[in-house]
Amino acid sequence: MAGHNGLVGSSILRKLKKKNYKNIILADRKRLNLLDQKKVFNFLKKNKPKIVIIAAAKVGGIYHNSVNGADFIYENLQIQSNLIHGSFKNKIKRLIFLGSSCIYPKYSKQPIKEEYLLSGKLEETNLPYATAKIAGVKMCEAYNKQYKTNYVCLMPANTYGPNDNYNTLNSHFFPALIKKINECKMKNKKTLEVWGSGKPFRELIFVDDIADACIFFMNKKINESLINIGTGKDMRIKDYVKFLMSKFNIKLNVKYNLSKPDGVYRKVLDVTKANKYGWKANISLDEGFDITYKSFIQKIKK
Numbered sequence: 001m002a003g004h005n006g007l008v009g010s011s012i013l014r015k016l017k018k019k020n021y022k023n024i025i026l027a028d029r030k031r032l033n034l035l036d037q038k039k040v041f042n043f044l045k046k047n048k049p050k051i052v053i054i055a056a057a058k059v060g061g062i063y064h065n066s067v068n069g070a071d072f073i074y075e076n077l078q079i080q081s082n083l084i085h086g087s088f089k090n091k092i093k094r095l096i097f098l099g100s101s102c103i104y105p106k107y108s109k110q111p112i113k114e115e116y117l118l119s120g121k122l123e124e125t126n127l128p129y130a131t132a133k134i135a136g137v138k139m140c141e142a143y144n145k146q147y148k149t150n151y152v153c154l155m156p157a158n159t160y161g162p163n164d165n166y167n168t169l170n171s172h173f174f175p176a177l178i179k180k181i182n183e184c185k186m187k188n189k190k191t192l193e194v195w196g197s198g199k200p201f202r203e204l205i206f207v208d209d210i211a212d213a214c215i216f217f218m219n220k221k222i223n224e225s226l227i228n229i230g231t232g233k234d235m236r237i238k239d240y241v242k243f244l245m246s247k248f249n250i251k252l253n254v255k256y257n258l259s260k261p262d263g264v265y266r267k268v269l270d271v272t273k274a275n276k277y278g279w280k281a282n283i284s285l286d287e288g289f290d291i292t293y294k295s296f297i298q299k300i301k302k
């Protein structure tokens with residue numbers, strides 16, 4: 001599995017261990033830099049995994065994406081191409097590729113069905129990242145068609161959970177809000193600044209639900225290459241702010257910073273396909289937050 005130290009990868013690893021999977025092959029960045037094609041091909045040749053899970057990627061929030069576009073497109077294309085083509089060369093028939101709901105058009109019809117991919121323009125702020133991810137989806141599709149592989153692309157909604165990134169400049173909106181509201185509480189601040197208007201809708205999925213989907217689809221024979229993974233429900237960012245204030249038991253004066261970008265207005269996923277195969281998200285926002293909060297507190301104590 002690639003990316004086992006990350007938010008999604010660490011959850012997949014916990015779940016694989018819990019389900020008693022043996023012979024899980026792991027290598028961190030120091031041992032295997034996934035940008036290095038030769039090393040990736042040799043690693044796959046030597047270890048011959050039955051299944052490859054790609055949870056490694058260059059990932060970040062709206063600011064990080066908008067100022068580091070070159071790194072986002074180059075690193076993601078390189079990591080995924082090395083692993084997808086390397087898997088094919090080594091006769092590995094099953095592979096899970098993780099992307100994100102930002103591959104879909106900015107003004108997509110809602111809820112977003114898998115077939116809406118490439119039906120319109122992408123959001124500018126994460127265009128290089130989304131373009132790389134779309135290339136990964138198309139690559140898996142092409143290999144499945146030409147070489148009869150079984151490479152499945154799972155597109156999750158915005159994710160949160162233990163082991164998230166709380167860095168002020170490159171985190172996603174939900175961990176960024178957790179960090180800011182906690183800081184207000186600790187430092188007795190009365191005003192919370194939120195990037196953008198707070199009006200866009202976001203769908204959140206707890207990371208263990210994604211891990212569950214990876215293992216479910218890794219063991220399933222399916223006909224498509226692309227499957228949405230989400231709860232199918234969304235809320236405005238300002239409602240997440242209210243939710244978090246109630247969880248932190250704090251009332252703050254919220255200032256929306258309109259000089260910061262909103263990103264896509266809405267991108268709720270249609271999860272009918274995943275549901276038809278028998279997979280469904282299980283963990284509520286309330287339950288997911290409580291688990292996340294415990295790990296957040298441990299992380300900031302370190």
Ligand SMILES: NC(=O)c1ccc[n+]([C@@H]2O[C@H](COP(=O)([O-])OP(=O)(O)OC[C@H]3O[C@@H](n4cnc5c(N)ncnc54)[C@H](OP(=O)(O)O)[C@@H]3O)[C@@H](O)[C@H]2O)c1
Nearest residue numbers: 003005006007008029033034056057059098099100156159
């Ligand atoms: N977070 C979300 O909201 C979200 C939502 C939907 C989908 N996803 C998808 O899920 C996947 C994983 O995301 P994540 O949030 O778990 O990201 P993450 O926490 O940043 O983890 C990414 C992992 O990839 C590894 N990695 C990156 N570049 C590498 C390289 N050159 N060589 C070796 N390892 C490398 C990182 O290693 P280091 O630990 O050494 O940096 C890290 O372990 C991505 O494909 C993403 O598109 C994420």
